[in-house]
Amino acid sequence: MTTTRVAVDVGGTFTDVCIMDEQTGEIRIEKTPSTPDDPMRAIMTGVSQANIDLADVTLFSHGTTVATNALITRKLPRTAMVCTEGFRDVVEIRRSNKEDLWDTYKDVAKPYIPRRDRLTVKERVDAAGEIIQPLDEEEVRRVAGILKKRGVKAIAVCFINSYVNASNEIRVREILREVMPDVHISTSSEIMPEIFEHERFSTTMVNAVVSPVVVDYVSRLSDKLTEGGYRRDLLLLHSGGGVMTPASVKDFAARLAGSGIAAGAIASRFIGNLCGYENSIGFDMGGTSTDVSLTYQGESTVTKDWYIEYGYPIRFPSIEVLTIGAGGGxxxxxxxxxxxxxxxxxxxxxxxxxxxxxxxxxxxxxxxxxxxxxxxxxxxxxxxxxxxxxxxxxxxxxxxxxxxxxxxEAAEAIIDVANANMANAVRLLSISRGRDPRDFALVAFGGAGALHGAAVAQELAIPVVIVPPNPGVTSAMGCLLVDIQHDFSDSFMADASTTTAQDLEAAFAKIEQEAVDRLHHEGVLPEDTVLQRSVEMMYQGQWRSLSVSAPPKITSTQDLVDGFHAEHAREYNFRRDDSPVSIFRVGVKAIGVVQKANLPSFEVVKHVPEPAGQRAVWFKGKQCDAAIYHRQDIKAGAEFSGPAIVEQIDSTVVVPPNTTATVDKYLNILIRVKG
Known part of the structure; x- marks a missing residue:
């Protein structure tokens, strides 16, 4: 019986292939230069170099940057938007703010869909969901004819208040498909059925513009794997920290916009928990950039306020990752x-x-x-x-x-500036959010993370740095540690004091059925289906909401309100128990559990390893002799002090002076920073 799992992470410099044996947990790796013009070529090259027989693979998981790169470079197919008359410029007006309020010369980027391709039709739904102006179907057919002549490849349908009544958007989609059956169509009521039209329109616009690019890439890669003998669904890592199949990618392509960076955050959380640290900071430094993520009490921080380009939010839930331009190159x-x-x-x-x-x-x-x-x-x-x-x-x-x-001195100055930039990124994600980095472990990985991790930890007084056994392909390994996952939500705007448990149960029943149907469509068995509920709430008068976990069966709305007060105190350091609370949204995270392989563990025998040699290394203006170790020669229980260098195929670990290193039973190197 075959038990091989393969995960691929495409980076700016290298494409990493991680191969795991399900029975033994043994991991081997393969690195190959990335091919930015077509990432699939590097993937298939890596598979070939690793001598992988795709017929023996039980799971193929992939973190892709295709959607991200398409948005950054704006190499996008021509896309149109169909809007309610009078709302053509919602995505251009935005929130009328700027990333840097004091820079009068820096403008927000133009919308992904230019104004000439944003067309309008007559229709109107009020805030209660009542149709006050019926859809003009003849006008829709006229617009469809125009878009067909223009050769658009995708269309975003964004009507005002469609989140409470989607009938007009659904009808427009039907007409557009009659005229252009091969065009990708995204409706805002399906993509993001929530209030706040800019965020809803923007997310739908992003989903539409990347759909042709992503679906084409995923289809070609899936076909190539099938030709090679792979017999199951290709799994794509998405921004929320789960995976999705090609069937879901066709409808929710924008979820892959944060795919590449999420894998590292997942792996970092797993390794931190494995080493006994519920609080950890992921430090993923590659050839081009550094991604910083945070895990608190064993869970990754998740945000809905993210974007690839400022001004165009993508409201799908995403693991919060801060990326800066600091890498080996x-x-x-x-x-x-x-x-x-x-x-x-x-x-x-x-x-x-x-x-x-x-x-x-x-x-x-x-x-x-x-x-x-x-x-x-x-x-x-x-x-x-x-x-x-x-x-x-x-x-x-x-x-x-x-x-x-x-x-x-010049070389150290270059490194010091880079380390200061990366330390500032960690501060933004920790100290600025009320988290003390001294309460965290730093998980250093990526091709260059272990080179700089200890220095960044010293800068921030982080007590311990964890370097996984294969830091260069840790992000790829993250693709092997996730489940199929989708997030569903629906607006539920009501006063908590007048809302009953039965009202909430009825709202959850609707989206839970949709969630179960989606997982069933992707081949998930009922016994592998897990649904996690949440309710977003706010003090009346606020416009920012906080998410509170909800039980499988709600018996008391007051319990949810009490949970909201506690969450507000944790997040903002104050609570107002006497203030009325509003319910804003209900959500369900649908999980299709994928069987995980266990990493191997080894007997810990304390010893001092024998260096393979020595090399002159510079630290803080002084030259010293550093012991050189080969990673494959360091066993569980090894203990040694800096200065030392640990070399391996996918990375190099720097253990500076005044630090000590130990190797745990999973072969992670734990560098402890003195003082």
């Missing part, structure tokens, strides 16, 4: 004020750092680490050779000579 540069900067510009996969010998002459973080001796002369098990002379030349010409520094 981030470029060092001098700003107009004469200060040293680092990123967000990156050398990327091509040409890469100067030491890759591909023509880049500007210093990167990787070049600085080579100069400091923290990186050796090769990466990826010898597949990539690093030229120390080119690294030195780049650091000298980019930083040392312009700033009047000695070579190693």
């Amino acid at each position: 981030s470029l060092a540069w001098r700003d107009e004020g004469g200060s040293l900067r680092n990123g967000p510009q990156s050398a990327g996969a091509q040409p890469g750092p100067a030491c890759y010998s591909n023509g880049n002459e500007v210093a990167t973080n990787t070049d600085a680490n080579v100069v400091l001796g923290r990186l050796g002369h090769s990466l990826a098990g010898g597949d990539i050779t690093l030229d120390p002379t080119l690294a030195e030349n780049a650091v000298r010409e980019t930083v040392a000579e312009p700033f009047g520094m000695e070579l190693h």
Whole structure:
């Protein structure tokens, strides 16, 4: 019986393939350069290099950046929007705010659908759901004819108040499909049936513009896997921390806009919990960017306030991840004020750092680490050779000579600026949210996370850094640790004091049936179906809501109100028990449980490992001899002190002076920062 699971994570520099044996938990990895023009080529190359027989694979899971990259680059198919007359410019008016209120020269990006392709029809539904102006079907057919001539590939249908009565949107979709049967159509009542028209219109617009791109990619990859012998559904990781099948991708493509970054957050949470830390900070540093996530009391923080470009929110629930332009390929540069900067510009996969010998002459973080001796002369098990002379030349010409520094001083300055940028990102997600980083462990992974993790922890007084056994492919492993998951919600605007348990049960029954039907459509058995309820509430007069968990059977609305008061106190440090509370929305998280493979554990025998050698490494302006270890030679129970370097095929671990390292039974390295 075959028991192989495969997960693939496509990064800006490398595509990581993680192969797990379900019975033993043994993991092996394969890395291959990413192919930005068509990510599927790198995936199939990695599968081939890993000698994977797709006929033996029981699960193939994938975290993709296709939707994210399409939105960032705006390489999008022509898409149209059909709106209620008078509401054509909702997505352009937005909230009339800016990302930086003080920058008068920086404008918010244009909508993904230009005004000429946002057409209107006569119809009107009031706030109670009553139709006060019937839909003009002849006008809809006229609009459909125009859009067909324009050759649009997708259409977003966004009517005012359709969240309480979707009949007009449904009828428009039927007419559009009669005229253009192959066009992707997204209706706001299906995508996001909630009040606040800008957020609803924006989410629907994003879903529409990425649908052709994502569905084409997923279909091609699924067909390619089937040709190779894979016999099950391809599973795609989505922003909420679950996976979805190609059948759901066709309707909710925008859920994949946060796919790539969610995998690392999931893996970070799993590893932190595995090591006994319910509070952990995920620190995923790759070749182009660093993703920071936070787990509190064993659960990832989730947000509905996120976007790829400011001004165009995507209201699907998403694991909260803060991304900054700091990676191994981030470029060092001098700003107009004469200060040293680092990123967000990156050398990327091509040409890469100067030491890759591909023509880049500007210093990167990787070049600085080579100069400091923290990186050796090769990466990826010898597949990539690093030229120390080119690294030195780049650091000298980019930083040392312009700033009047000695070579190693300049290299440390590059790393210090990068570490300060990443530490600030951690502060934004922890201290600014009322979380003390000293109460957390830092899970460092990604190709460069273990290089910088201990230094960032020292900057923030985080006591322990956890480096997983395969940090370079930890995000890919996150794809193996999730269930099929969908989020359903419906508006329920009412005074909590006049709402009965029966009212809420009726509202939940409607969306729970939809949730069960969706999971059944994806092949989930009833015994593997789990439904988790939530109710969003607010003090009357507020417009921001808080989500409170609801039991499988609601017997008392007051219990939910008490839970809201407690949640408000935790989130904002105050509560008003005498203030009236409004119910805003009901939600259901539908989970199709996927059997997980257990990671292997080993007997812990305390010992000091024998170094494979020594190398001169620079820390804080001083050269010292650091012990060099090979990761595969370090067993459970090993203990050693810094300075030390641990080398492995997918990453390099830096253990600075004044730190100690131990290896636990799962072969995680725990670096403890003194003081």
